[in-house]
Amino acid sequence: METLRRLAGLPAGRIGKWAVIAAWLVMLVPLGALAGGIGRVQDNDETNWMPASAQSTRAVELARWEFPAGSDSTLVLVYAREGGLSAADRETVLDDRDRLRALAGGNVTGPAPSADGEALTLTVPVPGRAMETGEAGEIVARAREIMRAGLPAGLAAAATGPAAFRADATAANGRIDGTLTLVTVGVVALLLFVTYRSPVLPLVPLACVAAGVVAAQAGAVLAGRAGAEVSGSGSILMIVLVFGLGTDYALLLISRYREELAEHADRHRAMALALRRTVPSVAASAATMALAALALLAADMNSTKGLGPLAAVAVMAALLAMTTLLPALLTALGRGVFWPAIPRRRAPGARSTRIWQRIGALVSRRPRRAWALAGLALAALTCGTVFLRAGVLDGGDNFTRKPESAAGQEIIRAHFPGGTTAPALVYAPVRAAASVAALARTAPGIASTGSAETSASGRWVRITAVLADTPASEPARRSVAGLRARLARAAPGALVGGQTAALLDRDAAMDRDLAVIAPLVIGVVTLVLGVLLRAVVAPLLLLGCALLSSGAAAGLSTLLFHALGFPRTDQTALTLGFLFLVALGVDYTIFLMARAREEVARHGHREGTVTALVATGGVITGAGVVLAATFLVLTITPVVLNIQLGLLVALGVLVDAFVVRTILVPALALDIGPATWWPARPVPAPRPRSQPSGIGSPPW
Incomplete structure (x- = not known):
């Protein structure tokens, strides 16, 4: 940790700041060239997103070899x-x-x-x-x-x-890429201007975020060349993560730097102290998010698996930019960057924390009542999940505005069997051709079948089976599942592929991925919290709060999705939403509890916990608002999956910032008492001066 603090002080040095800025300027040239190729490494072919073991994937591979002219x-x-x-x-x-x-x-x-x-x-x-x-x-x-x-x-x-x-799907994603970036920049810039009331200061973190985006995209290109799955949705998610997390880290650092400037005439010393006190917590937060994201590598779906490295790269790019380039630029620009509210050397005023002193007093007066009421409110919101209908969105269901392809499917359904445009494709060994054709012809949900087509090698036949229902519908999926069950008994080795079969396989793979990834994320978060806080009770307490918060966000989001006309929730949104809600939610409690551990060692458990709540209140709440607003930008897209993910994460972040971090966690810690830190006891950390003020509040 001491080594980390020393390295973190480099951007605050009189020479070090210029070395850091020069290094970034030199790096951005090759990084920018690499980032420009991100479109060339994207793979938006959904057949490549599927698990290799899925029956629909094996059917595609067989068709490429046996029916090259008809695949x-x-x-x-x-x-x-x-x-x-x-x-x-x-x-x-x-x-x-x-x-x-x-x-x-x-x-x-x-x-x-x-x-x-x-x-x-x-x-x-x-x-x-x-x-x-x-x-x-x-x-x-x-x-x-x-x-x-x-x-x-x-x-x-x-x-x-x-x-x-x-x-239509590719065009929809392509149109929103540039727009999404511009809107994200505008939203973040507006919030930073409101926060700091300065025409100059917000431009500095925005420039650093832009550098972080370039670095993240360059990393994505390298990951794609190394074999990772890079999709258009993954690229969009990277931009949102760098903007959201980068701005969060910037708020924490700038707020602390401003406090130090009020107590030290030398801006280099002020920045060095700000970095020493914020970088360890920020690094722990980023490590939690990055390691949790890498849990996605355990997914069966290649599209989900590919998001893990991309998200980890985005987090690390945001961390690197905000702990090196941002402090170097702020130190180089001097106090004038805060104009017109330039911080002078004086004792920090109490105005910015007065509201948090009142909140701290309310929570500490009756902590059991506070956490009980907060817990009941979150549990009530969790009940909304009873209306959750999870499933893979496909076709017109994944667009807010009906594309022409979806309108055409409705015309087809009105005059032809629903599966006319995307029939099921049955592949079987030649010796079983007759029996397979008979089974397919009489299977429930099959409107008609074509004649058997023999492959170039003469070893396989392909039979086209037109489904009675539209390819993405539940009845069509049941028909394919029933056909597969029939063939498994009568003709082992036969495969059923096609669009509906792929959707059926995606459903199964996504269910499996969520069941595997959720425990991995929980384990990673618990481990990181245990190492950071050097305790057992506190990490379990924080994890329980994060899970309750995630359930509340999921329940509230489900009700909102129904109100917006999206009754089915995409399984990808649920998997990624769980990852972000747990990892990002724990971020804020890391900042709170890391500070609380220090203050408890100085003032005792009760006073130290309240002091930490008051000291971190404003900046963490502000960071939560910015991060939520960044994810809400996803709702401008015409893709339902993006909208659902944006709303789910934004609501979860707000619940964490305003309820969990503000009431639930500190109230539980106060009620449990010193046993929160069992088996260790907090010890005083080395202090650069006698009266530290911790992570401060933004000047609103």
Whole structure:
């Protein structure tokens, strides 16, 4: 710890600050070049996100080897007119087919009529290579242009199918990337301006956050080249984490630096003292978050597994930027950076902590009543989880604004079997072809089956089974599960793949991942807290509070999701939400309890706990507001998964900052008494002066 404090003092040195700034300027050149390639290492092909052991994944791999010419995705163009298609409508569809053949190399099938005579479909193959490289979006866009050109009045038309859904999802994520960054910068800048009432000071942490984002993206590129899964959603999450955590760390450091400036004429000494007292707690907080994120490596889903290293890189980039570049810049700029409220050498005023003195007095007067009421309130909110409906969101359900692919699927469902655009694909050894075809044809939920197609090697057959229900629906998933159960008994070795099968496998993998990752996160957090506080009771106390807080946030979020029209909660949001709620929630109690451990050694348990609550109240609450606002930026995206994750984490952070850290934890510590620190007893830490003031409060 002493070594850490000495290293932390480097940016405060008269020469050291310039060395740190120069090092960052030199590093940002290669880091920026690396970060510019983040789009090239992203893999948004959902087939690569699945576990290798999943039946749908094995079906994809088999198709690539045995049916290379027929393993393409499909784009389905549907045309419909209520009351029946006219001759002009049919002529338009035929013209579109001829033009689409030039786009698809002549392999367009159809028009296929519906039984009611009101709709026709054209099916355009999209090469698997195009799906992997992103060229599929251009093919879909061109097909839509062809479809809309010369469309007769009253004829409804839409492009749907797996290729269209993929293109719409990619476009939605691509459009929000730059917007999200700009909005995040604006929100954080506004909050910093309000906090410090300075036109200059907020620009310094923002510049450091920007440097942290570049470093994080460069790290993501290196991780991608090393084999880690880097997705568009992961890249967005990295930006949010660097902004949120980086701003939190900046608030803690700047607040402490401002206090030290009020007591020391030499800004270098003031910054050195600020770093010595804040960096250990900030580093412990970052270590908790990073290690908890690495627990995602235990996931089966490659997309979830890939988020672990990305989140850890984001946390470390934020920590590095805010403990090196930020203090170096602040020291170099001097006291004038705080203009117009420039701190002078004087005793710190009590105005900023008066409200926290009152809160501390209320909590300490009747601690048992305080923690009981807070605990009951959180438990009541947790009851909202009874309405939780977890599952993988797919297709139109994952968008706030219905994309054309989802609208096209609704037209399909009105005139054709729901699974027309994405049939189940049954693969079986040739010797079992007849029995497998018969089983598929008579299986519940199967509308029709195609003839068996023999592979190039002659060892396998593929049978197309059109589902009666839409691919992402629960009935369709039950149909695929039933078909798999039939084949497992009658034809071992047969595989069922396709879009619905992949969704079924994702459900199972996400359920398993949440069951495995949650205990790992709990174990990591408990271990870090035990090492930091050198106690047994306190870490268990903090962990219990974090879990109760997470349950309350989940219950409140579930009710909010229902009110917003999102009754199903994506399992990815639940897994990542649990990780962030526990790890980020513990962050604030780390700052509180680390300070409490020092104050208890000086003043005794009761007075020390209250002193820690008062000293850390303002800055931790402010940091919670900033972090919550940063995650709320995710709600501007049109992707339901992002919205749910943003709301869940933001609500959890606010609950932690205003209820858990302010009332529940200190009240429990006061009620339990000195046994909180069992088996050790807090000992005085070395003090650079006789009257430290701890982590201070921002000047609002």
